[in-house]
Amino acid sequence: MLYAEDELDGQALVRRGNLRRALQLVFDNSGSETRAGIARATGLTAATASSLVAELIDQRLVAEVGQAASTGGKRATVLAIDATHHLFLVVVLRYADAHAALIALDGSSIYEERIVYTSEDRDQVIRTMLGRIANRFGARLLAAAVQLPGATDGRVVLESVQLEWVDLPLADELSELLGAPVLLVNDVDAEAVAETIASGSSGGRRLFLHMGIGVGATVTLDGEPEAGPHARMGEIGHVRVVFGDEARACPCGRRGCLESAASMPAMLGPGFDEGMDAAQVRALIESADPALLAGGAIALGRVITMLTAMLDPGEVVIGGSAAGLGEEFLDLVRAETELPPSGTVRVSVRGATGGIVSFAGAAQFALRTALGVRWSAAQLAE
Structure with a gap:
């Protein structure tokens, strides 16, 4: 399969890259792509494009599904993703x-x-x-x-x-x-990758925050999560952001962590479950203490302010179960980020796009x- 690259030589790596380019074209145009179309899009010869397609068919990744409309000559064979096996x-x-x-x-x-x-x-x-x-x-x-x-x-x-x-x-x-x-x-x-898919935009740097049982974050660059050397990028839920009498106990055993203020259970109570839909979350909001929602928004806004000052993202997207909180909650977060620190710029904050599985x-x-x-x-x- 295409993922086995450990011992490929230079020529084999080039072919593997061309196979991926051809396969992506079929993914993008399943049911309408042709061998000639792949040759045109990649700049490869017709013979090479046909050879690539033959290999993809042999691996049961691509299938022939009919013929294209006639353009005056022999009708081209239409290609589609083979969804019958893998x-x-x-x-x-x-x-x-x-x-x-x-x-x-x-x-x-x-x-x-x-x-x-x-x-x-x-x-x-x-x-x-x-x-x-x-x-x-x-x-x-x-x-x-x-x-x-x-x-x-x-x-x-x-x-x-x-x-x-x-x-x-x-x-x-x-x-x-x-x-x-x-x-x-x-x-x-x-979730950050899902947002890239749903929004149809993968360019630039984006700060993505998840709100659910816990709170986490990641940064994507051109649609790909950036990874640190310790694989701990975005583990912000247990950073202390609330101090003094307002600091609440956190499940980790400390007090004042972001998760103790801005997680969904912290704001809506122990009845929250990540399997809830937006309507169920809204029902919990109606009975929640407004002070807890405001406190969570303030804590989250503080963290966003610090992270955007450091990372300079193009935008901030809040996902997870936050969709159920609605624009009212996002407005509270935006209010906390309204005046950025000197030398920085205000970055837009929005909810996740949604609409995909x-x-x-x-x-x-x-x-x-x-x-x-x-x-x-x-x-x-x-």
Whole structure:
């Protein structure tokens, strides 16, 4: 497959790059792309384009689906993504539940499963679900992406406060269970990539913040999350931003952390659950203490002010469950960032775009890692 590059020589790497270019063109124009179109778009010869397509068909990534309209000569054969075989598994892990989805190459979900668990039975319940999926779909799995709250280097869960995991080699464990490569993805990084898909804009630098059970952030540059040397980019939930009598206890054991003020449970109470829809969140807001909402907005605004002064992003996007808080909450955050520090500029703050499936970001990570291509928002629409 396209992801096996460890021992390729220069000529093979060039061909691998051309295969990805050709495949991306079919992803972008599935059902209308042709061999001639690939040759024109890439500048390759017709013979080379035909050879690339033949290899993609052989790998069951692309299929011939008919003939294009006649332009006076022999009608060209139309190409489309072959969605009949290869699958990606996406697993979104949260504090009390998980959502698994099997995604075909055209971005469609062919199977989904949700589970709930406690901290005592979580590991076994997750592995039991994945065992069922592996038994049924294992022969078709191309790769898997596991989205989780916490720091990860893609192979190891370095630390997850919510899941109580530290230095857990989860990717290797699940890869053995599934019989396919597994990539671990930080939940905020996945959401930031989903925002890139949904907004249709990947240019420049964007600061993305997630609000849910916890609070996290990431920075994307031209649509890709920037990674630090310790894989801890954006772990801001347990930075102290509230002091004195106003500092509240945080689940981490300290007081005054951002999460203790601006997480959804901190503002809306323990009844909040990340599985709630926007209407359910709104119901909690109506009974919430306005002072807690205002305090959360102020704490979040302070952090945004500091981060934008340091990072100089083009915009700030707030995602996660924040959509349920509405523009009223965002206005409170904007008010706190209205007067930027001297020498800096005010950066716009908006809510996430939405409109695509909840697992879109992790799915994109899996696709890009395995095949080096991307889906569009239309292919991952809700």
